[in-house]
Amino acid sequence: MQYPVISARNLSLTFQTNDGPVHALKDVNLDIGKGEFVSFIGPSGCGKTTFLRVAADLEQPTAGEITVNGMTPEEARKSRAYGYVFQAAGLYPWRTIGGNIRLPLEIMGYSKADQAERVKRTLELVDLAGFEKKYPWQLSGGMQQRASIARALAFDADILLMDEPFGALDEIVRDHLNEQLLALWARTEKTIAFVTHSIPEAVYLSTKIVVMSPRPGRVTDVIESTLPRERPLEIRDTPEFIAIAHRVREGLRAGHEDV
Amino acid sequence: MRSLVPILTVLAAMIAIWYAGAVYLNANWAYQQAERQDRVLTTSQLIAETWSQDRPRLPAPHQVATEIWETTVEKKITSKRSLIYHGWVTLSVTLAGFGFGATLGIALAIGIVYSRAMDMSVMPWVIASQTIPILAIAPMIIVVLNSVGMQGFIPKAIIATYLSFFPVTVGMVKGLRAPSGMQLDQMKTWNASGLQGFIQLRLPSSLPYLFTSLKIAVAASLVGTVIGELPTGAVAGLGARLLAGSYYGQTVQIWSALFGAAALAALLIVAVGLIERIVTKRMGFGR
Missing domain, CATH: 3.40.50.300 (P-loop containing nucleotide triphosphate hydrolases)
Incomplete structure (x- = not known):
């Protein structure tokens, strides 16, 4: 190993x-x-x-x-x-899917252009391209959990x-x-x-x-x-x-x- | 439209009970007057007289409505007899007291949530402050502030603040603590600073609680203002109208001031509700 x-x-x-x-x-x-x-x-x-x-x-x-x-x-x-994915998706209801994935990036101080690029890339990675502007309640439970995985993948852990x-x-x-x-x-x-x-x-x-x-x-x-x-x-x-x-x-x- | 029928039915029932109450409460006076003049009242005469007295125990709805019409539409708003003038005096103090109260309430809540010492020491005082009857403490505030040279607007606004900060504190403490342990852990995994956690998580989570409290606070602020207007010598404001009315037995004036205050409170609550709808919609809370 x-x-x-x-x-x-x-x-x-x-x-x-x-x-x-x-x-x-x-x-x-x-x-x-x-x-x-x-x-x-x-x-x-x-x-x-x-x-x-x-x-x-x-x-x-x-x-x-x-x-x-x-x-x-x-x-x-x-x-x-590391990125941590919890049992519940825990997306913020007042943020769009894109906004939720952007949240850790904002906190970590990534540049705006970098944020947009990473949101797009990770959404594609979890098969949620096109859902960036949707709110969490508009998605099924499985899609919400995928979005939360995307959120954990968005930064370089x-x-x-x-x-x-x-x-x-x-x-x-x-x-x-x-x-x-x-x-x-x-x-x-x-x-x-x-x-x-x-x-x-x-x-x-x-x-x-x-x-x-x-x-x-x-x-x-x-x-x-x-x-x-x-x-x-x-x-x-x-x-x-x-x-x-x-x-x-x-x-x-x-x-x-x-x- | 479907809810209009039941609403109107209830309203009609309330007005009918009011008219009946006016007959019952004012009948004595009408009989005495008739006796003095050696008249015998028929039922229809009795009813007509109970609904048109100058100083009835309970004025009839149309008397109050007429008074309100005369003191709002027919008087110039600069007149001391205009209900709109007095309403504006009350409204300006209410808004100032509400502004102070909301700010103080939010600040206290942030302190209580973030500092264990404040949670233990301040919260009991916040609750104790509301167990003192406002009618007892209002004159004290007026007297104390008067002795340091403050009169009029500020003392009344402070009484309004005293009543309105409480619901905001309680609601905001609950709101700021609304995020789950999981959400707070999540912030920690991102190594978020305390300020980031506050702005991104705690503050947005607290907004629904805040607006509920603000609706209660704005109504409480109006009550505080009216009470603050009572011991200040009944110069201006809806509270002054109430007091002057009771000095001179002007029940019609008292009732019209009461309705003025109720309408103002309703207006303020609707305004806060409107702001709530705009804010939550813009934040994406709405479905």
Whole structure:
């Protein structure tokens, strides 16, 4: 593997709550290489979202170390090393789609001409060309989520952190978006960390699948996918795909039995 | 058009109840007058007399309407007897008080949202300020400001401010806190500055709350102005008309001033609503 983009060593995070400490992450060791597509899968409370939030400097670890692009998460955030896609599209209703994508660019001080060029380019990337002047409420849920991905792609971050971005969408839309996301990943060569609770989604998208389990939140299995990078939707019916899905399911079940 | 029939029905019912009330409340006086003159009133005479007294307990609608017509259309607006003159005096103070109140309310809300110390220390005082009856504090404000040489416009505007800043503060605090944790996190991932987060996220999110509060505040400002006009010696303004009317038992004048104040309040709320529609439409909120 090339030098890791995200690297965690004995990473732990304990929340102090009224019911005592909650171990959201415990001794997590993980390397994500450049250009990888890594999925985090596990039941709720396994710390998959927490791991992403720690990498994004939205939560502070209580023990261990994590580096992003060789820096601390805070330095990485301040150098705008990553784009973060949340569960909800979270577009501003008072801004057009173009205006929403322009927002981080305005904040980061890109020139007007550069902004316009990037909005146009990223809208094409997520297949939303022509929707620049529309308002969010004029778009379907899937289109809104695509716009929010475009927003995370608009600036030059080579890492994309995605927290169950398609969780609220129906399966047909989700299939379509998964296909598009793979195409986008192939074109942009970004490193993607993707949180999901869908086994087929994780297997279909990833070069590496991180299986996690709760109480305490920890990594139980890391599966390197043997599927080719070129993946039509039909690949999901191949024995190879089913074998990987089986191993993920076994990992999830094993993590569950420990409790 | 379909809503016109029920609206007119309710209006007609209200006017009918009013006319009936005028007969009931003014009948005593009409009987006494008739007795003194040794007349016996028929029902139709009774009704006619209860609706045309000079100082009725409850004037009939047409008496109030006539008074309003005479003091608005038929009087020059420079006349001291013109309702428009008095209305303008009240309106100018109301707008000044509303302007101060809205500014103060927004400033306090920003402080409360951004400073935990202010949240803990100022918010209780803001709420406590509104539990004091305005009728009790208004004369105090007039007296205190008079002793430092301020009279007329400013003291009245300050009373209006006192009533109008509160809804703006409460509404803006809620509005500025409207963005979700996710939206605030998102700003953080872009390494946005506090000012950028305020201008791009918190301020636009608060606008619907702001306009709702402004509608309440503008009406409260008018109430504050009218109350401020009462202890200032009843020189000018709708409050002065109310007070002068009650001094001389001019119920018709009181009622016409009341309707003047109500119309002014309605006008102000409609104006704020209109600005709200224009702003939200230009921002793309509207569907």
